[in-house]
Amino acid sequence: MAVPKKKTxxxxxxxxxxxxxxxxxxxxxxxxxxxxxxxTGRAKSFVYPSTEEEEEES
Incomplete structure (x- = not known):
């Protein structure tokens, strides 16, 4: 038979x-x-595309 759990x-x-x-x-x-x-440009462990590269590709 099922028994209710104790209150937390x-x-x-x-x-x-x-x-x-x-x-x-x-x-x-x-x-x-x-x-x-x-x-601030201090990130060394985070890689992301810069806007300059995106403009050159267009």
Whole structure:
């Protein structure tokens, strides 16, 4: 016979939610940092086509 599961405590629920939000915040910070480095021209590990090359091909 099926038995209902035990209720999850508020602390466990809140901890999972905080972990999920922290991971999202870290990824957002990485994306912002990469964007800033690309704009300043300091990005060394990110390869992207420049606008000069695209204009020459046209």
């Amino acid at each position: 405590s508020k602390s466990k629920r809140d901890k999972r939610k905080a972990t999920w939000k922290h991971k999202a915040a870290v990824e957002a910070q990485k994306a912002l940092s990469l964007g800033k480095s690309i704009l």
